[in-house]
Amino acid sequence: MTPPLSARGTTVLRAILVGISALAIVGPALVVANAPVIVHPPKRVTLPAGRIVPQAEVPEVEPVRLVDLTPEDARAFNATVPFSTDPNPAARPFRFAGGPDDLARATDCMAAGILYEAGDDTLGERAVAQVVLNRLHHPAFPKTVCGVVFEGQDRATGCQFSFSCDGALTRWHPTDDAWRRAREVAAASLSGAVFKQVGYATHYHTDWVVPYWQSSLDKITAVNTHLFFRWSGWWGTPPAFGRHPETVEPVIAQLADLSDAHKTGAALAEADAALAEASIAMGFGAATEAASTPATAPVDSDTLLVTLPRNQAADALPALAAQACGDKPFCRYMAWTDGTKVAPSLPLDPTQTASLGFSYLRDRASGYEKLLWNCRQFKRADVAQCMKVQVTMTAVPPPVVAASTSVPATTELNGVRRKPATAVPVPGSTPVPSAPK
Structure with missing residues (x-):
């Protein structure tokens, strides 16, 4: 039979148990508080070798x-x-x-x-x-x-x-x-x-x-x-x-x-295109394809399709149109620098429209006269003389x-990333509220 513990023994045992409990609590807390800092090395960056583009070569603009x-x-x-x-x-x-x-x-x-x-x-x-x-x-x-x-x-x-x-x-x-x-x-x-x-x-x-x-x-x-x-x-x-x-x-x-x-420019461009289509559709027939010499092909009594002479000067085109139209009170005159692109039928397809070099429209009854050049083919000092439809850019929905x-x-x-959604705004600024792409 085990003898009962003395009062002193009970006290000692209680102290030991308290110490063990304290170590079980304080020990882990000290380990957590003094845990070593784990430093993750930055991810290795591998870029292509740098290249200096020579003067004879235009550098490529990379995405x-x-x-x-x-x-x-x-x-x-x-x-x-x-x-x-x-x-x-x-x-x-x-x-x-x-x-x-x-x-x-x-x-x-x-x-x-x-x-x-x-x-x-x-x-x-x-x-x-x-x-x-x-x-x-x-x-x-x-x-x-x-x-x-x-x-x-x-x-x-x-x-x-x-x-x-x-x-x-x-x-x-x-x-x-x-x-x-x-x-x-x-x-x-x-x-x-x-x-x-x-x-x-x-x-x-x-x-x-x-x-x-x-x-x-x-x-x-x-x-x-x-x-x-x-x-x-x-x-x-x-x-x-x-x-x-x-x-x-x-x-x-x-x-x-x-x-x-x-907004105005887009509307004008669309209006120009619509007017061109309307004027072309009113009575245009087949064009006579030109050979090596300038050709003027009457489509109806008031409409002419023309292949321009080779290397024709831009400033001489109004005189050519006036000569071809003569004294007609109403005359439509359209000219291409490339005879192979003159429209064989109507309406014009996009390629024929884009390649049109010069157009002239006269309507003396309403006091209207309009001359337009394709400024990618003929340089003009007055940009108002350029066919606006030629410079229209239409975006495809992304x-x-x-x-x-x-x-x-x-x-x-695509392009430079803007401020991320988590970025702190610059005081007094209004960052674009969109996630970076």
């Missing part, structure tokens, strides 16, 4: 394909890329030389580009506007402001500014004040204002992504969270930016709800893309 990195890893990698120590001269001032309608279209294209790319942030908008102007003067990009901003708008992949093909224009509309401020920045940039800090940069991206094209370009400056780049070698120097832009700006159908200039929180390495992202 914006991003490395599969978290924003934190991308920022860490971007911080390791040094800024170029080469000179960073300011770009030359640019002043738009087109007519009032074309200036209005260029201004609104620029305003849309800088607002949807940079948000309602004047500093960021000025930086993006300078990149658009730099591209305008570089032979690797389109020759109009609207062409640069909406390059690739009809493709699901490949557009250079993502808002133009990811549906942003239909998902979000700026406030009147934001649109006014963006138009003010755009108007200044088209009137000689220069944002010196970005120099001759033609590319940019936010610091939380890493595009594969980065390895072939020089990092030259940062504006807020955006990093700006120019091509390495000769193509990033001032002499490479000597291309003269065109002064006839296209109509962008996507901007019709936002811009009166593009496919609906499901939002994703990660970017696979093989996904091609």
Whole structure:
């Protein structure tokens, strides 16, 4: 039989049990509180070898394909890329030389580009506007402001500014004040204002992504969270930016709800096309195809289809039309530079319409006379003489893309990513409320 514990033994046993209980509670708490910090190494970034494009070869404008990195890893990698120590001269001032309608279209294209790319942030908008102007003067990009901003708008992949093909224009509309401020920045940039800090940069991206094209370009400056780049070698120097832009700006159908200039332009272009179709459909018959000599083929008593003489001067076309029409009070005269493209039947197909070189319409009963040139074939100092239908750009509705929180390495992202949904807005700014694409 076990003898009973003494009072002292009971006390000792109780103390031992209390100590064990305390260690069972305090011990794990100390381990948790002093747990070692596990540092995950940043994901390895593998970019293609950088290449300096020789002067004899125009560099390729690559789609914006991003490395599969978290924003934190991308920022860490971007911080390791040094800024170029080469000179960073300011770009030359640019002043738009087109007519009032074309200036209005260029201004609104620029305003849309800088607002949807940079948000309602004047500093960021000025930086993006300078990149658009730099591209305008570089032979690797389109020759109009609207062409640069909406390059690739009809493709699901490949557009250079993502808002133009990811549906942003239909998902979000700026406030009147934001649109006014963006138009003010755009108007200044088209009137000689220069944002010196970005120099001759033609590319940019936010610091939380890493595009594969980065390895072939020089990092030259940062504006807020955006990093700006120019091509390495000769193509990033001032002499490479000597291309003269065109002064006839296209109509962008996507901007019709936002811009009166593009709404009016689209309506005029459609009206011109409708009038052309109507005038063609009224009594046109078959055209006599020309041989080696100029041919004038009467389709009806008031309508003529013409193949122009080879190397015909643009300024001589009105006289040719007047001679062919004679004293007719009503006369339709349409001319092609390529006899093989004269319409054999009516109505005209798109190829025949696009290849039309010159048109003349006279209606003395209503006091109407109209001459139009295809300005891609005949250069005109007065852009009002150009066939507007020839410069209309119609966007294909973009496919609906499901939002994703990660970017696979093989996904091609169209353009520069804007502020992510989790980004903290810049004080006083109105970021675009859409997920990055």
